[in-house]
Amino acid sequence: MDIVYFAWVRERIGLPKERVETQAVTVMDLVTELKAREPRYEAAFADISALRVALDQELSEFDAPLEGVREVAFFPPMTGG
Amino acid sequence: MRVIVQEQAFDFAAEADRFSQGAGGAGAIVTFTGVVRDADAGGLAAMEIEHYPGMTQKALEEIATQAMTRWDLSDALVIHRHGRLEIGAQIMMVATAARHRVAAFEAAEFLMDYLKSRAPFWKKEILASGNTSWVAAKDADEDALNRWSQD
Numbered sequence: 001m002d003i004v005y006f007a008w009v010r011e012r013i014g015l016p017k018e019r020v021e022t023q024a025v026t027v028m029d030l031v032t033e034l035k036a037r038e039p040r041y042e043a044a045f046a047d048i049s050a051l052r053v054a055l056d057q058e059l060s061e062f063d064a065p066l067e068g069v070r071e072v073a074f075f076p077p078m079t080g081g
Numbered sequence: 082m083r084v085i086v087q088e089q090a091f092d093f094a095a096e097a098d099r100f101s102q103g104a105g106g107a108g109a110i111v112t113f114t115g116v117v118r119d120a121d122a123g124g125l126a127a128m129e130i131e132h133y134p135g136m137t138q139k140a141l142e143e144i145a146t147q148a149m150t151r152w153d154l155s156d157a158l159v160i161h162r163h164g165r166l167e168i169g170a171q172i173m174m175v176a177t178a179a180r181h182r183v184a185a186f187e188a189a190e191f192l193m194d195y196l197k198s199r200a201p202f203w204k205k206e207i208l209a210s211g212n213t214s215w216v217a218a219k220d221a222d223e224d225a226l227n228r229w230s231q232d
Contacts, residue, residue: 004133006131006133006201006203007131007203007205007215008215054133054136054201057133057135057136057139057140058136059140059199071135073133073136073201075133075201075203076203076215076217076218077198077217077218077223078197078198078199078200078201078202078203078218079197079202079203079204079215079216079217079218080161080173080196080197080198080199080200080201080202080204081115081172081173081193081196081197081200081202
């Protein structure tokens with residue numbers, strides 16, 4: 001599964017994209033796995049309410065299942081316009 | 082309906098003119114353009130807009146399609162830039178064409194409210210001092226979305 005990061009999430013983690021092998025069932029499970037890796041992940045995911053998630057380029061929720069998902073994106077609330 | 086995501090500048094007058102020519106039967110055309118402003122009274126040097134290439138086009142098309150259907154528009158246009166933009170640069174534009182002005186105005190506002198909070202763009206301010214800071218989303222922007230809820 002590919003994980004992509006944008007804006008300050010990308011900066012805090014220090015890379016735009018990575019591929020992970022995971023058995024995580026939901027987005028939240030994946031977040032828990034990532035946070036356990038290194039302090040920079042812990043810092044990026046410290047406040048989930050400040051983050052948004054997209055699954056295969058569609059906005060989703062942290063309790064959403066990951067089955068069949070190819071790309072997970074984490075980013076702060078969007079500021080377009 | 083046209084949705085364009087690009088780094089380069091667009092010609093607002095030419096786009097508005099082309100849109101107007103193509104909007105046959107419409108009695109009302111509304112255009113809106115967002116411009117980089119110096120919100121920090123001389124402190125801002127430029128704006129850097131990051132986006133999610135795989136998602137942006139699709140998200141904007143979904144939003145524009147919703148507007149087309151809900152206000153029975155004869156046409157809609159969304160152009161949004163990314164990359165580094167200097168003060169005074171045009172960031173984006175929307176145009177809507179409808180039979181009557183209320184629909185054209187409402188649809189344009191709807192498009193703006195949605196692409197502010199639901200299109201995957203992130204603005205970063207580059208200050209004259211060299212410091213940078215990500216623009217935080219405002220609660221007011223989220224509130225603006227709620228007024229379009231049809232539930």
